[in-house]
Amino acid sequence: MATLLEIRNLKKYFQTPKGVLHAVDGISFSLEPGKTMGIVGESGCGKSTLGRTVIRLIDSSGGQIIFENKDVTFVRGRELKALRQKMQIIFQDPFASLNPRFTVERTIREALMLTKRYSRPEAMDETERLMELVGIDQRLRNSYPHELDGGRRQRVVIARALATGPRFVVGDEPVSALDVSIQAQIINLLQDLQEAMDLTYIFITHDLSAVKHISDVIGVMYLGQMVEICPSNEIFRSPLHPYTKALLSAIPSIDIHHQQESVILEGEIVSPINPKPGCRFSARCRYSQAKCGEPQSLEEIATDHFVFCSRAREIND
Amino acid sequence: MQNGETQRGELLRIRDLVVEYTSEGETIHAVNGVSLELKKGKTLGLLGETGAGKTTIAKSVMRILPETTSKINSGEIYLNGKDVLLLSEKKMRAIRGKSASMIFQDPMTALDPVRRVGEQIEEVIRLHNNTGKNEAQQWAMEMLETVGIKADRAREYPHQFSGGMKQRVVIAIALACKPELLLADEPTTALDVTIQAQILRMIEKLKKELDMSMLLITHDLGVVASQCDDVAVIYAGEILESGSREDIYDHPTHPYTRGLFDALPDINKEVRRLTPITGRMIDPTDLPKGCYFQPRCAYAKKSCRHERREMAEISPGHHCRCTHFA
Numbered sequence: 101m102a103t104l105l106e107i108r109n110l111k112k113y114f115q116t117p118k119g120v121l122h123a124v125d126g127i128s129f130s131l132e133p134g135k136t137m138g139i140v141g142e143s144g145c146g147k148s149t150l151g152r153t154v155i156r157l158i159d160s161s162g163g164q165i166i167f168e169n170k171d172v173t174f175v176r177g178r179e180l181k182a183l184r185q186k187m188q189i190i191f192q193d194p195f196a197s198l199n200p201r202f203t204v205e206r207t208i209r210e211a212l213m214l215t216k217r218y219s220r221p222e223a224m225d226e227t228e229r230l231m232e233l234v235g236i237d238q239r240l241r242n243s244y245p246h247e248l249d250g251g252r253r254q255r256v257v258i259a260r261a262l263a264t265g266p267r268f269v270v271g272d273e274p275v276s277a278l279d280v281s282i283q284a285q286i287i288n289l290l291q292d293l294q295e296a297m298d299l300t301y302i303f304i305t306h307d308l309s310a311v312k313h314i315s316d317v318i319g320v321m322y323l324g325q326m327v328e329i330c331p332s333n334e335i336f337r338s339p340l341h342p343y344t345k346a347l348l349s350a351i352p353s354i355d356i357h358h359q360q361e362s363v364i365l366e367g368e369i370v371s372p373i374n375p376k377p378g379c380r381f382s383a384r385c386r387y388s389q390a391k392c393g394e395p396q397s398l399e400e401i402a403t404d405h406f407v408f409c410s411r412a413r414e415i416n417d
Numbered sequence: 418m419q420n421g422e423t424q425r426g427e428l429l430r431i432r433d434l435v436v437e438y439t440s441e442g443e444t445i446h447a448v449n450g451v452s453l454e455l456k457k458g459k460t461l462g463l464l465g466e467t468g469a470g471k472t473t474i475a476k477s478v479m480r481i482l483p484e485t486t487s488k489i490n491s492g493e494i495y496l497n498g499k500d501v502l503l504l505s506e507k508k509m510r511a512i513r514g515k516s517a518s519m520i521f522q523d524p525m526t527a528l529d530p531v532r533r534v535g536e537q538i539e540e541v542i543r544l545h546n547n548t549g550k551n552e553a554q555q556w557a558m559e560m561l562e563t564v565g566i567k568a569d570r571a572r573e574y575p576h577q578f579s580g581g582m583k584q585r586v587v588i589a590i591a592l593a594c595k596p597e598l599l600l601a602d603e604p605t606t607a608l609d610v611t612i613q614a615q616i617l618r619m620i621e622k623l624k625k626e627l628d629m630s631m632l633l634i635t636h637d638l639g640v641v642a643s644q645c646d647d648v649a650v651i652y653a654g655e656i657l658e659s660g661s662r663e664d665i666y667d668h669p670t671h672p673y674t675r676g677l678f679d680a681l682p683d684i685n686k687e688v689r690r691l692t693p694i695t696g697r698m699i700d701p702t703d704l705p706k707g708c709y710f711q712p713r714c715a716y717a718k719k720s721c722r723h724e725r726r727e728m729a730e731i732s733p734g735h736h737c738r739c740t741h742f743a
């Protein structure tokens with residue numbers, strides 16, 4: 101199938117007082133239209149930076165972004181503006197991303213007007229349609245963000261993102277701040293919209309059960325690198341990277357009769373400042389050996405299942 | 418159970434607690450007649466979503482509710498048989514951090530950003546014990562080691578610690594005087610799962626060593642499953658269902674409890690759509706007459722709109738406010 105988005109060896113480095121921080125460090129993957137790629141990993145591993153770099157909110161330090169068969173890594177001006185309408189992002193905190201002085205109706209209408217595709221009356225109609233689409237009652241059209249609860253605010257943010265007619269949407273922890281009962285509402289909404297509008301998603305989260313549910317493919321990040329990429333139904337069934345295994349085993353199970361002992365990872369994730377060439381997880385990895393000090397590569401260990409670990413074959417035998 | 422003091426083997430008993438806040442001239446009915454029992458040495462999970470009243474209950478036990486904007490309207494809170502609501506502030510100060518400690522989701526609510534962490538641990542030790550400076554210092558360093566932090570970091574400031582490490586410091590402060598009761602209010606909600614696993618394992622171990630009892634407040638069904646002996650499910654300031662962990666996980670009975678389980682993505686099943694609980698939490702300034710969950714309940718009958726239901730014992734020790742699935 102055709103590819104909508106292809107990321108090649110993408111890098112984003114930040115200069116910090118302590119050295120160069122490799123927030124995203126040589127990530128490659130591609131994504132077919134209508135599919136969802138889930139990105140998981142602990143805070144600080146570079147998920148948000150990856151999402152922002154991919155949609156050109158921030159400039160990359162290296163690598164390529166190919167969108168709709170076009171290299172968009174360096175597009176500027178009008179082209180970038182056009183790209184922005186096709187690539188949208190939804191953040192975790194809807195309150196922070198909404199203008200507190202704009203009503204629901206104005207928030208959505210202004211986003212529509214920016215596209216220059218609507219006359220004012222058309223924009224009014226389209227606003228109404230979008231509100232309906234994301235499940236916000238028309239009664240709330242004149243409400244301000246502070247008058248809405250978290251779930252409704254996130255619906256407004258989603259409506260605004262859809263106003264530009266995107267093909268590709270990055271959700272950066274879009275349901276993490278919401279209660280379980282509301283989370284499920286928003287996840288269902290995102291899936292319905294995907295189906296109705298043929299959207300392609302990157303869904304960033306630290307919640308592994310949610311990501312498995314919504315994604316077709318899952319990428320696991322550790323300190324700026326993608327350590328495992330696999331079809332989503334394989335992540336729980338047969339995780340191959342030692343970090344993925346540890347991460348999964350740390351999730352407390354709701355099955356009280358099969359409480360597995362979690363693999364307790366010692367230490368904490370640090371920041372990848374001036375990282376050494378070898379495996380970044382090796383300091384916490386129980387399988388660590390001398391060869392882990394050498395650069396790793398992403399290898400296809402099983403069909404469509406890629407692992408960034410030179411010992412992946414031995415330890416999964 | 419009858420009114421009155423703590424039963425044998427019980428550390429904490431809350432009876433019919435009612436707490437309100439006032440804000441902008443409105444009354445917020447945060448806790449609406451909650452009763453809970455925590456047995457000695459056990460962990461009781463208080464499970465509920467945002468705004469359910471969980472933190473308010475814990476703060477009521479510690480008597481740290483905001484003075485001017487909150488009011489405990491009625492109820493009793495027996496800790497070791499004494500109603501803490503009747504104690505003077507002076508007596509209460511002797512209890513806080515000594516018999517009962519509380520930890521919060523955000524460690525910075527408990528830490529002073531401009532003081533060394535060692536000093537902050539020493540302070541609580543010296544407040545409750547007749548120890549000299551050196552001894553308290555030694556003790557504080559031991560506490561740091563206990564929570565997995567090298568003693569020489571006692572001289573550092575909170576900002577030099579990561580989120581997980583700050584929470585460890587908070588736990589060191591909370592447990593320094595070996596409390597009987599730990600009120601843990603979403604202690605790992607802000608942490609990554611791998612750090613959560615470290616912290617929960619550590620709390621579990623210390624709980625055993627100190628023979629402590631814990632009220633563990635969380636919205637996470639997995640955390641409750643892995644840590645708790647008993648569970649109380651709270652919604653809109655009211656306990657809807659309570660029982661042993663097995664009662665709640667094997668036989669969830671209240672439509673809300675069942676809804677919580679159903680809303681979670683199940684990692685072992687392929688389902689295309691999740692089953693959310695429809696609607697949203699009721700307005701705590703405007704409580705409905707009937708069942709508080711009724712506006713969101715798929716099984717509501719006409720009577721649910723008008724009649725309040727009492728807790729019914731549906732099997733020994735398993736109580737539920739709704740008998741639809743009982």
Ligand SMILES: Nc1ncnc2c1ncn2[C@@H]1O[C@H](COP(=O)(O)OP(=O)(O)O)[C@@H](O)[C@H]1O
Nearest residue numbers: 114121123142143144145146147148149150371
């Ligand atoms: N603007 C920035 N300047 C310097 N460092 C940054 C900046 N943005 C992010 N970082 C660092 O990059 C790393 C990855 O951060 P982020 O992408 O936010 O991770 P995640 O979303 O997975 O929590 C972290 O170490 C973070 O501190």
Ligand SMILES: Nc1ncnc2c1ncn2[C@@H]1O[C@H](COP(=O)(O)OP(=O)(O)O)[C@@H](O)[C@H]1O
Nearest residue numbers: 438440445447466467468469470471472473701
């Ligand atoms: N200081 C306060 N002033 C006014 N209302 C408050 C205050 N603290 C909590 N509330 C309200 O009381 C209710 C219960 O809150 P809380 O006990 O914090 O719930 P939980 O901890 O379960 O999220 C909520 O409606 C909340 O908005």
Ligand SMILES: [Mg+2]
Nearest residue numbers: 147148149272
């Ligand atoms: Mg992030």
Ligand SMILES: [Mg+2]
Nearest residue numbers: 471472473602
């Ligand atoms: Mg709370």
